[in-house]
Amino acid sequence: xxxxxxxxxxxxxxxxxxxxxxxxxxxxxxxxxxxxxxxxxxxxxxxxxxxxxxxxxxxxxxxxxxxxxxxxxxxxxxxxxxxxxxxxxxxxxxxxxxxxxxxxxxxxxxxxxxxxxxxxxxxxxxxxxxxxxxxxxxxxxxxxxxxxxxxxxxxxxxxxxxxxxxxxxxxxxxxxxxxxxxxxxxxxxxxxxxxxxxxxxxxxxxxxxxxxxxxxxxxxxxxxxxxxxxxxxxxxxxxxxxxxxxxxxxxxxxxxxxxxxxxxxxxxxxxxxxxxxxxxxxxxxxxxxxxxxxxxxxxxxxxxxxxxxxxxxxxxxxxxxxxxxxxxxxxxxxx
Amino acid sequence: xxxxxxxxxxxxxxxxxxxxxxxxxxxxxxxxxxxxxxxxxxxxxxxxxxxxxxxxxxxxxxxxxxxxxxxxxxxxxxxxxxxxxxxxxxxxxxxxxxxxxxxxxxxxxxxxxxxxxxxxxxxxxxxxxxxxxxxxxxxxxxxxxxxxxxxxxxxxxxxxxxxxxxxxxxxxxxxxxxxxxxxxxxxxxxxxxxxxxxxxxxxxxxxxxxxxxxxxxxxxxxxxxxxxxxxxxxxxxxxxxxxxxxxxxxxxxxxxxxxxxxxxxxxxxxxxxxxxxxxxxxxxxxxxxxxxxxxxxxxxxxxxxxxxxxxxxxxxxxxxxxxxxxxxxxxxxxx
DNA sequence: TGCCGCATGGAAAACGTTTTCGTAAATCGT
DNA sequence: ACGATTTACGAAAACGTTTTCCATGCGGCA
Numbered sequence: 001x002x003x004x005x006x007x008x009x010x011x012x013x014x015x016x017x018x019x020x021x022x023x024x025x026x027x028x029x030x031x032x033x034x035x036x037x038x039x040x041x042x043x044x045x046x047x048x049x050x051x052x053x054x055x056x057x058x059x060x061x062x063x064x065x066x067x068x069x070x071x072x073x074x075x076x077x078x079x080x081x082x083x084x085x086x087x088x089x090x091x092x093x094x095x096x097x098x099x100x101x102x103x104x105x106x107x108x109x110x111x112x113x114x115x116x117x118x119x120x121x122x123x124x125x126x127x128x129x130x131x132x133x134x135x136x137x138x139x140x141x142x143x144x145x146x147x148x149x150x151x152x153x154x155x156x157x158x159x160x161x162x163x164x165x166x167x168x169x170x171x172x173x174x175x176x177x178x179x180x181x182x183x184x185x186x187x188x189x190x191x192x193x194x195x196x197x198x199x200x201x202x203x204x205x206x207x208x209x210x211x212x213x214x215x216x217x218x219x220x221x222x223x224x225x226x227x228x229x230x231x232x233x234x235x236x237x238x239x240x241x242x243x244x245x246x247x248x249x250x251x252x253x254x255x256x257x258x259x260x261x262x263x264x265x266x267x268x269x270x271x272x273x274x275x276x277x278x279x280x281x282x283x284x285x286x287x288x289x290x291x292x293x294x295x296x297x298x299x300x301x302x303x304x305x306x307x308x309x310x311x312x313x314x315x316x317x318x319x320x321x322x323x324x325x326x327x328x329x330x331x332x333x334x335x
Numbered sequence: 336x337x338x339x340x341x342x343x344x345x346x347x348x349x350x351x352x353x354x355x356x357x358x359x360x361x362x363x364x365x366x367x368x369x370x371x372x373x374x375x376x377x378x379x380x381x382x383x384x385x386x387x388x389x390x391x392x393x394x395x396x397x398x399x400x401x402x403x404x405x406x407x408x409x410x411x412x413x414x415x416x417x418x419x420x421x422x423x424x425x426x427x428x429x430x431x432x433x434x435x436x437x438x439x440x441x442x443x444x445x446x447x448x449x450x451x452x453x454x455x456x457x458x459x460x461x462x463x464x465x466x467x468x469x470x471x472x473x474x475x476x477x478x479x480x481x482x483x484x485x486x487x488x489x490x491x492x493x494x495x496x497x498x499x500x501x502x503x504x505x506x507x508x509x510x511x512x513x514x515x516x517x518x519x520x521x522x523x524x525x526x527x528x529x530x531x532x533x534x535x536x537x538x539x540x541x542x543x544x545x546x547x548x549x550x551x552x553x554x555x556x557x558x559x560x561x562x563x564x565x566x567x568x569x570x571x572x573x574x575x576x577x578x579x580x581x582x583x584x585x586x587x588x589x590x591x592x593x594x595x596x597x598x599x600x601x602x603x604x605x606x607x608x609x610x611x612x613x614x615x616x617x618x619x620x621x622x623x624x625x626x627x628x629x630x631x632x633x634x635x636x637x638x639x640x641x642x643x644x645x646x647x648x649x650x651x652x653x654x655x656x657x658x659x660x661x662x663x664x665x666x667x668x669x670x
Numbered sequence: 671t672g673c674c675g676c677a678t679g680g681a682a683a684a685c686g687t688t689t690t691c692g693t694a695a696a697t698c699g700t
Numbered sequence: 701a702c703g704a705t706t707t708a709c710g711a712a713a714a715c716g717t718t719t720t721c722c723a724t725g726c727g728g729c730a
Contacts, residue, residue, distance in 0.1 A: 003450055003476055005716060016680045021718060031678060046472075048450035052391040053716035056685050061387065063430075072416050081407050084433050095398075096431050098419050115338055115383035137381075141338060257619050279616065284592050286621030340686060351710045356688065366708060388686035391715050450716095 004045045013041055024049075063093040064307060065118040067109060069101045069126050069150075070223070074250060074278035075296045076124070079148060082300025083122060090308050092119075101223050103128035110134045114141050120307045125150040127189035127223065144310035144317075148303040149294075151193050151321075158310065158319045160303040162294045164194050167326040168201025171246050171274045171292050176209045178272050178334045180244030184217040184235060186228075186252040198248045198276070217242055221252050228252060233259050236271070243271060244334075250277035253289065273333040276326070287332035295324045339380045348376055359384075390451075398428040399642060400453040402444060404436045404461050404485075405558070409585060409613035410631045411459065414483060417635025418457060425643050427454075436558050438463035445469045449476050455642045460485040462524035462558065479645035479652075483638040484629075486528050486656075493645065493654045495638040497629045499529050502661040503536025506581050506609045506627050511544045513607050513669045515579030519552040519570060521563075521587040533583045533611070552577055556587050563587060568594050571606070578606060579669075585612035588624065608668040611661070622667035630659045 010020045015038070023030045023038035024047075030038075055061040066083055068076045080096065087094045095118060099106040106126050111134055113121060120143060123135070132154045139145055139155060151159035175183050185202045188195040199218070206213050219235050221228045232255050235242070247253045253275035257267070265271050267287055277291040302322055310317045345355045350373070358365045358373035359382075365373075390396040401418055403411045415431065422429045430453060434441040441461050446469055448456060455478060458470070467489045474480055474490060486494035510518050520537045523530040534553070541548050554570050556563045567590050570577070582588045588610035592602070600606050602622055612626040637657055645652045 007716075017717085018681075018719080019679055021716095022679085025718085029678065034678080046446065046449070048447060050391070050450045050716050051452050052387045052396065053685090054718070056385070056387040056391055056687085057716080057718045059685075070416075071419065072412055077407060077412055080431075081405075081433075084406065084431070088433070093430055094432075095428055096415075096419070097429075098416075098423070111381065112383060114381070115385045117386050254616060254619065281589060281614065281616050281620060284589065284620050285616060286619060286623070288621075342686075352687085353689080353711075354709055356686095357709085360688085364708065369708080385686050388715090389688070391717085392686080392688045394715075 003050075004047050005050065009038070009042060009045065009047055012045070013038060059116060061093075061117065061119055062091060063095060063118050064304070064311075065095045065097060065109075065113055065121045067097045067099055067106060067121065067123045069099050069124060071096070071098055074280070075149070075294060078278055078296030079124075079300035079303070082297040082302075083304040084300075085297075086301050086304040086308070092304075092308065099126045101126045101128065103131075107134045110138055113143060114138055116143070118143065120144040120146070120311045122146050122148060122303050122307055124148055125152060125192065127192055127195075130191045144307060144314075146303050146307040146310065148299055149194065153193075153321065156319050158303075158306040158322065160299050160306065160322045160324070161193070162299065162326045163323050164197035165201040165204075167276070167292045167328070168198040168246070168248075169205045170201075170328055171276075172202045172205035173209070174290070174328060174330065174334060175244035175246060175272055175274060176205065176211065178244070178268075180242075180272055181211065182214075182217065182240070182242045183211065183244040183246060184219065184242035186219055186221045186232065186235075186245065186247040186256075188221065188248040190220075195248065202246060221248075225251065225255065229255050229259065232256050233263070236260070236263060236265060241265075241271075245271060245273050247273075247275040250275055250279055253277065257285070257289075267333050268335050272335075274328075282329070283331060285333075287335075290329065290331045290334040292326045292328050294326045298324050339382045340385065341382075344373070344377060344380065344382055347380070348373060394451060396428075396452065396454055397426060398430060398453045399639070399646075400430045400432060400444075400448055400456045402432045402434055402441060402456065402458045404434050404459060406431070406433055409615070410484070410629060413613055413631030414459075414635035414638070417632040417637075418639040419635075420632075421636050421639040421643070427639075427643065434461045436461045436463065438466075442469045445473055448478060449473055451478070453478065455479040455481070455646045457481050457483060457638050457642055459483055460487060460527065462527055462530075465526045479642060479649075481638050481642040481645065483634055484529065488528075488656065491654050493638075493641040493657065495634050495641065495657045495659070496528070497634065497661045498658050499532035500536040500539075502611070502627045502663070503533040503581070503583075504540045505536075505663055506611075507537045507540035508544070509625070509663060509665065509669060510579035510581060510607055510609060511540065511546065513579070513603075515577075515607055516546065517549075517552065517575070517577045518546065518579040518581060519554065519577035521554055521556045521567065521570075521580065521582040521591075523556065523583040525555075530583065537581055556583075560586065560590065564590050564594065567591050568598070571595065571598060571600060576600075576606075580606060580608050582608075582610040585610055585614055588612065592620070592624075602668050603670050607670075609663075617664070618666060620668075622670075625664065625666045625669040627661045627663050629661045633659050 006017045006020050010017045020038055023035045097109050103126050145157045147159040149161055151161050187199050190196050219231050236259050274290045278296050282289040282291045341352045341355050345352045355373055358370045432444050438461050480492045482494040484496055486496050522534050525531050554566050571594055609625045613631050617624040617626045
């Protein structure tokens with residue numbers, strides 16, 4: 001109701017508004033005794049500065065935006081957890097937005113930030129995004145952007161991601177070494193950096209081991225479980241069914257598990273499975289799931305740290321493309 | 336760089352600042368032609384209002400805060416997903432904070448909102464919180480609060496939760512009907528509403544079926560996986576080991592799975608397991624896991640809807656205690 | 671004594687909106 | 701044709717800070 005503001009405080013203290021403001025911010029212009037007196041009263045009245053006034057004046061809000069395609073996803077959750085960790089430590093506030101894989105909505109969001117709602121933005125692009133103009137505008141407006149996971153190098157911004165190509169290569173090779181001859185890949189939109197890199201890693205591993213690349217073994221999945229279910233079922237019902245499957249994201253593999261149950265396909269005897277995944281229960285599944293785990297938390301931490309550097313040291317900040325390695329954990333699904 | 340503001344727009348248009356402002360907000364005071372002209376130019380220059388100025392003036396920010404103990408948790412994720420859904424539809428911005436189960440930090444956060452950073456707050460309390468004074472202050476300051484999941488009825492605020500008591504009762508009864516005689520319960524802090532209700536449901540189900548309540552079968556778990564691992568291992572190594580286990584939250588059961596593997600305890604032959612859980616892979620575990628699933632998404636949606644009502648219709652708003660039912664899905668872990 | 675510099679504090683502008691109030695011209699009713 | 705109302709717009713205050721600039725009093729110094 002009656003939140004105290006500087007004016008009230010100053011009249012209580014018999015000082016001017018500016019003196020109180022300076023005292024609270026430890027200005028050298030104010031004597032120690034006055035500072036103490038002011039702070040004591042401020043605490044007593046539980047004074048909380050109005051951040052809209054102060055942000056307006058300072059043109060800084062200590063707030064960052066995070067845009068992710070979705071939140072019900074183990075990777076993004078851990079990444080956000082990492083972001084929160086460093087944001088909290090550096091006293092930043094975090095606004096979270098879900099683009100739901102819609103480029104239009106992403107664009108709208110990004111544009112709304114141009115007026116300074118946030119000091120910086122972290123983003124993982126939608127599957128549809130292939131035009132960076134909205135982001136370029138933001139950057140030109142002086143608001144730093146850092147990409148994570150689904151990145152673009154088109155702009156002069158930092159990116160934080162994992163070694164997608166190498167990990168996909170390694171995953172595919174893992175299947176080959178386990179004896180697979182007909183390896184399929186469920187890929188994600190190739191508008192995405194990760195989609196391309198993971199597909200390339202897969203393809204090159206096949207080539208290295210003299211296995212043919214069959215386009216019928218590369219299926220494009222969406223972000224709709226029902227559709228993906230059909231896609232994967234079709235793939236696995238084929239009479240020339242694959243004996244190994246490498247999926248670009250976790251959800252495709254979980255669907256594959258369900259399809260296999262339904263079709264009576266035995267994992268790993270009939271089909272070996274490996275996926276990029278941050279599933280906590282990978283080791284408890286039936287059978288346990290071989291995963292390539294991205295350092296999601298660290299990716300989030302690193303991305304947030306980059307962003308805050310860009311915000312706070314604009315002069316000295318140099319954008320970097322940071323790669324954090326994923327690790328392959330062999331389990332029964334490829335045994 | 337050079338973001339346009341009202342002053343620039345008005346000088347471009349040859350109108351006053353106030354006219355432009357009113358035109359953009361569709362005021363009845365402005366003629367249709369002027370409105371159109373203004374809007375066209377505003378769009379052309381990609382005008383984005385400075386929300387700090389406007390929030391300062393209007394004392395409204397179209398922003399809500401969400402405080403959850405942690406984010407790496409399937410229940411909270413889904414709830415946040417639901418919150419985002421309605422916030423986005425109603426054009427609210429969502430600030431997310433993690434209390435990390437620290438009462439002190441929760442208090443600090445809540446106090447910082449008193450100055451009007453947000454128009455309202457959604458909160459799921461920490462395990463430690465047993466004093467509501469900080470929340471009462473916020474409410475007295477005219478900022479509505481809605482509790483979800485870990486609620487308190489001490490304040491005159493809406494709460495959204497599930498039927499914890501009945502579900503716990505049902506879960507325990509489910510174990511009894513499956514033939515368990517020695518049923519243990521991993522409980523969560525009894526400072527929490529859900530901790531108490533779930534424990535009571537468990538106890539009353541035992542009583543109804545004439546099974547003794549043994550305090551050694553009720554173990555208090557924390558939020559630290561390492562500690563909880565020890566606690567659960569001790570429980571399951573006892574020579575008079577339980578033959579059924581009902582855990583208050585998902586993570587305890589996942590730990591139990593691991594402990595059982597290590598000790599060679601067979602689920603469900605030696606130990607039947609049931610838990611509150613929002614795990615997507617419950618059906619894919621080895622063995623598949625019987626769960627009581629809370630309608631997390633809907634809880635989030637409902638909580639956000641309540642909050643926005645409280646914000647936008649303060650006169651007509653009546654706080655309610657809303658209960659959304661959980662559903663028990665029997666699977667192999669209690670078979 | 672006269673001057674300078676320092677320490678401490680205050681007055682007022684500024685941030686970009688929204689909103690209240692005023693005013694001129696146009697329209698209306700009789 | 702006259703006052704009353706309506707229409708369309710502008711001037712200026714207000715929101716609560718931060719910051720720039722100025723004022724005062726004091727001690728030190730030559």
